Amino acid sequence: MAQKSLSISDNEKLVDELASTFKDKVLSVDWTTPRRVYIKIVTHAHRDLIKWIREKFPNSSYLVSIDTIDFIDKGEFEIRYKMQVVHNNIKLTLTIAMNVARDYPRVKTITDIVPGAVLYERENYEMFGIIFEEHPNLAKFFLPETWPEGIYPLRKDVSVIRKKPKVW
Amino acid sequence: MKNMSSLISLVVGPQHPALHEPERFVFKIEGETIVDVEPRLGYVHRGIEKLMETKEHTEAIYLAERVCGICNVAHTLSFGEAIEEAAGIEVPSRAKYLRVIIHELNRIHSHLLLLGVAAELMGFETLFMLIWRDREIVMKLVEDLTGNRVISSLVIVGGVSRDISLELIHKMKKHLPKLYERVKQYKKMMEEDPTFTARTVNVGYLSKSKMLELGGVGPTARGSSVKMDVRDFDPYEAYDEIPFNVAVYDEGDSWARFMVRVDEVLEAINIILYALDHLPQGPIRVIPPRAFEGEGFGRVEAPRGEVFHHTIWRGESKPWRHRIRTPTYANIPAVCEMFKGYHLADAPVILGSIDPCFSCTDRLYVVDAKTGKEKVIPYWYIRKKYWKR
Numbered sequence: 001m002a003q004k005s006l007s008i009s010d011n012e013k014l015v016d017e018l019a020s021t022f023k024d025k026v027l028s029v030d031w032t033t034p035r036r037v038y039i040k041i042v043t044h045a046h047r048d049l050i051k052w053i054r055e056k057f058p059n060s061s062y063l064v065s066i067d068t069i070d071f072i073d074k075g076e077f078e079i080r081y082k083m084q085v086v087h088n089n090i091k092l093t094l095t096i097a098m099n100v101a102r103d104y105p106r107v108k109t110i111t112d113i114v115p116g117a118v119l120y121e122r123e124n125y126e127m128f129g130i131i132f133e134e135h136p137n138l139a140k141f142f143l144p145e146t147w148p149e150g151i152y153p154l155r156k157d158v159s160v161i162r163k164k165p166k167v168w
Numbered sequence: 169m170k171n172m173s174s175l176i177s178l179v180v181g182p183q184h185p186a187l188h189e190p191e192r193f194v195f196k197i198e199g200e201t202i203v204d205v206e207p208r209l210g211y212v213h214r215g216i217e218k219l220m221e222t223k224e225h226t227e228a229i230y231l232a233e234r235v236c237g238i239c240n241v242a243h244t245l246s247f248g249e250a251i252e253e254a255a256g257i258e259v260p261s262r263a264k265y266l267r268v269i270i271h272e273l274n275r276i277h278s279h280l281l282l283l284g285v286a287a288e289l290m291g292f293e294t295l296f297m298l299i300w301r302d303r304e305i306v307m308k309l310v311e312d313l314t315g316n317r318v319i320s321s322l323v324i325v326g327g328v329s330r331d332i333s334l335e336l337i338h339k340m341k342k343h344l345p346k347l348y349e350r351v352k353q354y355k356k357m358m359e360e361d362p363t364f365t366a367r368t369v370n371v372g373y374l375s376k377s378k379m380l381e382l383g384g385v386g387p388t389a390r391g392s393s394v395k396m397d398v399r400d401f402d403p404y405e406a407y408d409e410i411p412f413n414v415a416v417y418d419e420g421d422s423w424a425r426f427m428v429r430v431d432e433v434l435e436a437i438n439i440i441l442y443a444l445d446h447l448p449q450g451p452i453r454v455i456p457p458r459a460f461e462g463e464g465f466g467r468v469e470a471p472r473g474e475v476f477h478h479t480i481w482r483g484e485s486k487p488w489r490h491r492i493r494t495p496t497y498a499n500i501p502a503v504c505e506m507f508k509g510y511h512l513a514d515a516p517v518i519l520g521s522i523d524p525c526f527s528c529t530d531r532l533y534v535v536d537a538k539t540g541k542e543k544v545i546p547y548w549y550i551r552k553k554y555w556k557r
Contacts, residue, residue, distance in 0.1 A: 035402050036465065062380045062396070065493045069480060084396070091401040093467075116383030116501045127217075142210035153218055 066120035220490035241274035242470030249466030263327035278471035327453025368423035372518035384502035386473020391425035422521035
C-alpha cells in the first residue's frame with residue numbers, strides 16, 4: 001500500500017525562505033493545513049512574490065486562481081493569488097493575499113510574469129471593478145455587452161436579486 | 169501575419185450541437201492555418217457565485233451540483249469539503265469511501281463520454297458506438313447506487329445521502345472488470361488505429377513550460393508531462409489511503425491528452441475495486457451546523473481538472489463569499505495557444521482534447537485590411553454563394 005508520506009519540514013522551509021527574503025513585505029503567515037499556507041502581504045507587493053516563486057520553480061509551479069473578496073465593512077477588497085508548488089517533497093498551496101482600498105481599486109497586472117492570469121484578471125475586473133494596470137486587454141468576458149457601465153455585480157452593495165412584483 | 173489582406177476571421181460558436189458550455193472562438197486564419205484565436209465566454213453565465221450568497225448550504229449544494237451537469241459529483245464534493253472545513257466537522261470514514269466510489273464512477277462516465285465524442289469528431293463512428301455502449305455499464309451502476317443516472321445528489325454536507333447495499337457491491341465487482349477489459353481493448357485501438365492516430369498525433373502540441381505558464385489543469389496538463397493531480401498533491405477524502413498512479417504522457421499533443429483519459433479510466437476502476445474491498449463500517453453522515461464562522465477551501469480533481477470552491481462564512485446562515493473555479497475556464501488560455509499554427513480542420517480535435525465542446529460555424533467576419541472594417545456575413549449567404557449545386 002502506497003502511503004503518501006509528507007515531509008512537512010520542506011513546506012515550512014520554503015515558506016520561511018520566502019518570509020525572510022521579503023521581510024518588509026510579508027505581514028503574517030498562517031498555516032491552515034500542513035499543505036496550505038495563507039500569506040498576508042502589503043499592498044502592491046504581489047508581483048515580487050509571484051515572480052520569486054515562478055523563477056524558483058519554473059517547471060513545478062502554476063497560478064491556480066485570482067479571487068477577490070469584498071469586505072465592505074472595512075472599506076477594502078482582499079485580492080488573493082493562489083499558487084501551487086509541487087516540487088519533490090514540497091507540496092504546497094500558497095494563498096498570497098493583499099488589501100486594496102475599495103474606493104481606488106488599482107493594482108499592477110501579473111500577466112507579464114504569468115500569462116495564464118489574463119482571464120482571471122478580466123473576470124475580477126468585470127465582477128469587482130478592480131483595474132489591473134497594463135493588462136493587454138481588459139474587456140468584458142462573461143457579462144453581456146449590454147451590461148451597464150460601472151455596475152460590478154459581485155460587490156456587496158449591488159443587489160441583483162429581483163423583487164417579486166406585488167400581485168394585489 | 170505577413171499578408172494582412174489574406175487574414176480571415178472565422179467565428180466558431182456560440183451555438184453547438186454536441187455538449188454543454190457554449191463558447192465562441194474567433195479564429196484568425198491565413199489560408200488554412202490558424203494564426204490567432206480570441207475566445208469569448210459567458211453565454212451560460214447564471215450568476216451562481218452571487219446566488220450562493222443568498223442561500224443556506226442545504227439549498228446551495230443543489231445549486232453547486234448544477235454548475236456542471238457532467239462532473240456534478242466533483243462540484244458537490246468540493247462544495248461539501250469547503251463547508252465541512254469552514255464548519256469544522258469531520259466526515260465518517262464510510263462516507264469518505266462512498267464519496268470516492270461515486271467520484272470515480274463519475275470520472276469514468278465523463279471520460280468515456282468524451283472519448284466517444286472525440287471518436288465521432290474524427291469520423292470514427294464505430295468506436296463512438298462501442299464506447300458509448302460500455303458507458304451504459306457505469307450509468308446503470310450510478311443509477312443503482314444513487315437513484316439517478318446523471319445528477320447523482322449522493323454527496324451532501326456532512327456525508328452521503330445513501331448507503332451501498334451488498335448486492336450492489338457484488339454487481340460492481342462483476343461488471344467493472346468487464347469494463348476494464350473493454351477499455352484496454354479501446355486503448356489498443358487508439359494506439360494503433362490510423363483513423364485515430366492520423367488525426368491526433370502531433371496535433372495541438374504544447375510544451376510543459378508553456379502549459380505551466382498558462383495554468384492548464386487536469387488531463388490537459390498531464391498530457392504535457394505536468395505531473396499535477398489534486399488527489400496526489402493535496403489528497404482529500406480517502407485518497408491518502410488508496411494507492412493509485414497518476415497518468416502522465418510526455419508527448420504534449422492531442423493524442424497524449426486522450427490517452428491520459430483512457431489510463432485514468434483504467435486507474436479509476438482499480439480505485440473503485442480497492443475502495444469496495446476496504447469499505448469501513450459505520451455511519452454515513454453527521455449533521456452539520458446551520459450557521460458558523462470560518463473559511464473553507466474544497467479542492468477536488470474533477471474529470472476535466474481541478475475544481476475548487478472557496479467559501480467564507482461570518483457567523484450567518486449564508487456565506488459572505490463563495491468562489492468557484494472550474495477547470496475548462498483555466499484551460500482556455502492553454503487551448504488558445506494550442507490552436508496556433510495548425511489547420512482549421514484540426515480545431516475540433518484540439519478543442520475536443522481539452523474536453524469542452526465543439527461549436528458549429530455560425531457566421532464569418534471578413535476583415536478588410538485597408539479600412540479595418542469588419543463585415544458580418546451570415547452563414548446561409550456563404551452557403552448560397554459558394555455551395556452551388
